[in-house]
Amino acid sequence: MIVRSRSPLRLGLAGGGTDISPxxxxxxxxxxxxxxxxxAYCTIELLEAQDGITFIAQDLxxxxxxxxxxxxxxxGELQLHKAVYNRIIHDFNNDRPLPVKVYTYSDAPPGSGLGSSSTMVVTILSAYRHLLKLPLSEYDIARMAYEIERIDCxxxxxxxxxxxxxxGGFNFMEFxxxxxxxxxxxxxxHSIINELExxxxxxxxxxxRSSAKIIDDQIKSTSDEKRLEAMHEVKNLAYTMKECLLKSDxxxxxxxxxxxxxxxxxxxxxxxxxQIELIEDKVLSAGAKSLKISGAGGGGFLMLFVEPVRRLEVESALKQFDGLIQPFRFTQQGTESWSV
Known part of the structure; x- marks a missing residue:
């Protein structure tokens, strides 16, 4: 038996960091x-017992x-693949091992700021859910993925x-x-999604980049008055950003x-x-209206607001750097899985 799954990466539009304890x-x-x-993509093949267990991260x-x-x-390597397997076997297969070959691939590298690691965990879980016909809701899958990353690993x-x-889709989340x-x-x-794109x-x-140091700094924010006020501002701006989006502003x-x-x-x-500050100076001078990082920061992907009539000028300014403009569209569908 063969099952496949895919799960979409995400852009963090506002409020990132306020979802971290404490x-x-x-x-x-x-x-x-x-x-x-x-x-992030996953294929799972169910094999014979003598074949053992194999994980193949094709992009890595x-x-x-x-x-x-x-x-x-x-x-060692592929810790997330191992942790998902362990959780599935323990929680849903009565500690009976499964002979599987698991292939994975992501459209974005780890540390991209698009949630690639968590997306990979969810897509592997989604494939196992389909393979074993597990009665797991969206909240169940997301919570389990969180526990696998934050507690198990x-x-x-x-x-x-x-x-x-x-x-999947546009969501306002509360934690x-x-x-x-x-x-x-x-x-x-739909017209607003078109305009955003x-x-x-x-x-x-x-x-x-590794987000660990940045996240550790944010974890300490509750004990630093200046950083705590900044976190409050990040949260307040998420509410205002949601209002603008819903009002098509x-x-x-x-x-x-x-x-x-x-x-x-x-x-x-x-x-x-x-490097990010240099890019910021160049693109704003070229006509970009604003920008921010997606994810924890330190690298990864930047989101830039640019009037369409100034886009070519901004693209030209970016050519002096070693990065890459990534075409994209918004999607409404979350994780999906199916049999082959």
């Missing part, structure tokens, strides 16, 4: 995000194999990515203590990007870099 546990966090037509050119077992040590990070890719999450899907007029540029800086969203970028940079000294 901030959201103490003050409540909120994030506005939207999924795009870049994906990494492979892992072990004889059939009910638990794989979480060490002990990786620092927030909560928005797992829910964004599972639900509270005791792991309570509320996902509010937003109905956005016309004005937004996605630019990969060419630098993949794209220019208002562009203006809020300026304030959101300044507030986000105030939550950690690692969010911006000299």
């Amino acid at each position: 901030y959201c546990d103490t003050f409540g966090g909120c994030v506005l995000n939207a999924t795009i037509n870049m994906y 050119k990494t492979e892992f194999h072990t004889p059939l077992t009910k638990y794989i040590e979480l060490s 002990r990786l620092s990070g927030g909560r928005q990515d797992q829910y964004a890719t599972t639900f 509270y203590e005791n792991e309570r999450v509320i996902v509010n899907p937003l109905r956005i007029r 016309s004005q937004l540029m996605l630019y990969f800086t060419g630098v993949s 794209v220019n208002g969203m562009s203006e809020l990007f300026k304030h959101a970028w300044l507030a986000k940079k105030s939550t950690s000294s690692s969010i911006s870099t000299k």
